[in-house]
Amino acid sequence: MSDLELPDEDPQRLLTLASAPEAVHGALALLDAAAPKPLTPAKHEAVFRAAAERVHGRRRAPRLVLGVAFVAACLSGVAATTALFERMSAPEIIAAPGAVYTLEGRTLTIVAGHVEVVARRPLTVRAGGYDLVLTNARAAFDMTTQGATVFVESGEVVRRDAGKAQVLYAGQRLEPPAPPALPEAPELPALTPAHSETCAAGGEACLGALAGGDGLEAETAVYELGLIAYDRGDAKTALDRFTEYQRRFPDGVLAPEASLGVMLAHTALRDRAAAAAEAKSFVNRFPSDPRVPRVRAVAH
Amino acid sequence: MPSPAFSAVAPAAAPASQLPGIVELKALYDELAQPLRRALARLSFPGCDVDDLLQEVFVVALKRPDQLLTATSPKAWLYGVAARVASSARTRHRVRTFLGLESAAELAADDSGGPFAAVARTEAHARVHRALDALSGKRREALVLFELEGLTGPEISEALGIPVKTVWTRLHHARKDFEQRLSQEGRE
Numbered sequence: 001m002s003d004l005e006l007p008d009e010d011p012q013r014l015l016t017l018a019s020a021p022e023a024v025h026g027a028l029a030l031l032d033a034a035a036p037k038p039l040t041p042a043k044h045e046a047v048f049r050a051a052a053e054r055v056h057g058r059r060r061a062p063r064l065v066l067g068v069a070f071v072a073a074c075l076s077g078v079a080a081t082t083a084l085f086e087r088m089s090a091p092e093i094i095a096a097p098g099a100v101y102t103l104e105g106r107t108l109t110i111v112a113g114h115v116e117v118v119a120r121r122p123l124t125v126r127a128g129g130y131d132l133v134l135t136n137a138r139a140a141f142d143m144t145t146q147g148a149t150v151f152v153e154s155g156e157v158v159r160r161d162a163g164k165a166q167v168l169y170a171g172q173r174l175e176p177p178a179p180p181a182l183p184e185a186p187e188l189p190a191l192t193p194a195h196s197e198t199c200a201a202g203g204e205a206c207l208g209a210l211a212g213g214d215g216l217e218a219e220t221a222v223y224e225l226g227l228i229a230y231d232r233g234d235a236k237t238a239l240d241r242f243t244e245y246q247r248r249f250p251d252g253v254l255a256p257e258a259s260l261g262v263m264l265a266h267t268a269l270r271d272r273a274a275a276a277a278e279a280k281s282f283v284n285r286f287p288s289d290p291r292v293p294r295v296r297a298v299a300h
Numbered sequence: 301m302p303s304p305a306f307s308a309v310a311p312a313a314a315p316a317s318q319l320p321g322i323v324e325l326k327a328l329y330d331e332l333a334q335p336l337r338r339a340l341a342r343l344s345f346p347g348c349d350v351d352d353l354l355q356e357v358f359v360v361a362l363k364r365p366d367q368l369l370t371a372t373s374p375k376a377w378l379y380g381v382a383a384r385v386a387s388s389a390r391t392r393h394r395v396r397t398f399l400g401l402e403s404a405a406e407l408a409a410d411d412s413g414g415p416f417a418a419v420a421r422t423e424a425h426a427r428v429h430r431a432l433d434a435l436s437g438k439r440r441e442a443l444v445l446f447e448l449e450g451l452t453g454p455e456i457s458e459a460l461g462i463p464v465k466t467v468w469t470r471l472h473h474a475r476k477d478f479e480q481r482l483s484q485e486g487r488e
Contacts, residue, residue, distance in 0.1 A: 027428040035338045051358035
């Protein structure tokens with residue numbers, strides 16, 4: 001391109017061109033001369049028509065179909081891969097005969113029996129109040145009436161408990177938690193001696209003979225026998241006697257005392273649930289008894 | 301017959317001849333097809349099908365007739381689209397060459413219809429062409445649009461969406477790079 005062809009309306013062009021080296025001008029002239037051959041009239045029209053048809057949408061449909069097919073193929077591929085991955089990573093569960101468990105998704109709940117679990121991916125295991133997460137680990141679970149025993153054979157198991165996490169390593173064991181200690185026996189009203197008038201105090205043989213009869217004397221004798229056994233520390237015999245009283249004389253004059261005796265005997269035998277049940281029964285049956293407030297403490 | 305309130309069948313598309321602004325666009329096409337084709341050839345790569353690129357430019361124009369027809373300079377607008385289309389073609393070409401799907405040497409040697417085919421027959425022309433190819437895309441655009449296509453600074457500024465001062469800066473560096481590359485080619 002020579003300087004004579006420069007447009008007059010662009011003085012900047014003159015300035016910049018003035019500094020262009022001669023070698024550049026020569027090279028550019030070579031390029032300028034190498035313009036592509038002009039389009040034939042038919043080709044000229046064809047190019048514009050093709051552009052208009054593309055905008056009009058004739059080529060869009062195949063692209064849309066291809067796009068949808070591609071997306072569908074991708075989705076099915078992802079689904080197949082996920083299914084395969086899930087199948088490969090499913091936990092291995094070895095259950096002893098009689099074991100009961102349920103597996104829902106990635107959560108295994110063990111209800112009873114002996115179960116061993118091998119988990120490659122994170123698996124939540126719930127057993128006997130334990131909430132555990134196994135990741136690439138093997139563990140054995142034993143469910144008994146006392147609770148669950150967990151033994152980590154390999155890997156690591158995380159125990160979650162009230163927002164805290166405890167890691168159990170291979171070889172560690174979780175034993176069922178000890179039953180909660182019974183609270184100290186509340187101060188209960190002392191049992192009232194019936195003071196059988198026929199037998200001397202401590203005459204168990206005499207009382208036994210009277211207990212076999214009926215009427216008020218038998219009633220009193222049965223209660224006295226329970227009281228003697230309780231004082232001696234024989235809670236089991238005391239419980240039998242007081243229970244016998246309740247059975248034979250449900251509306252006897254010493255029924256409240258017998259109920260208290262049953263409650264105390266259960267407490268001595270560390271059967272807190274039975275003691276609480278008897279206490280509730282006492283409160284319900286003898287609501288106006290002055291000892292109710294103290295008995296209520298056992299019921300709760 | 302009353303027209304239904306709702307129809308599940310999409311209305312038939314208007315024929316291509318009814319696209320908005322197509323008459324004005326056809327007039328611009330008739331006027332600028334050849335210069336744009338030449339610019340596309342200079343901005344793309346040897347062996348490139350410039351007719352395809354020209355079609356791409358007018359596909360863009362037909363999709364956005366409101367932008368083109370309300371532009372300060374429709375010519376500059378079209379050159380800007382051409383620069384972007386050529387840039388995309390160069391990128392695709394580099395990727396395909398890298399992947400072994402295209403051979404640059406084969407394309408350069410193909411004189412059946414390539415725009416630079418005639419030039420590449422001589423060693424001098426091939427050297428010039430390699431020097432142009434060695435420029436960065438932005439500098440090449442400035443050099444080609446200014447020196448070969450004869451666009452003014454403000455037109456290039458509008459076409460490329462850059463300030464006029466940037467046009468001159470790019471042109472300055474393009475010339476230096478081009479000259480340096482030419483001298484290297486001469487030594488080799």
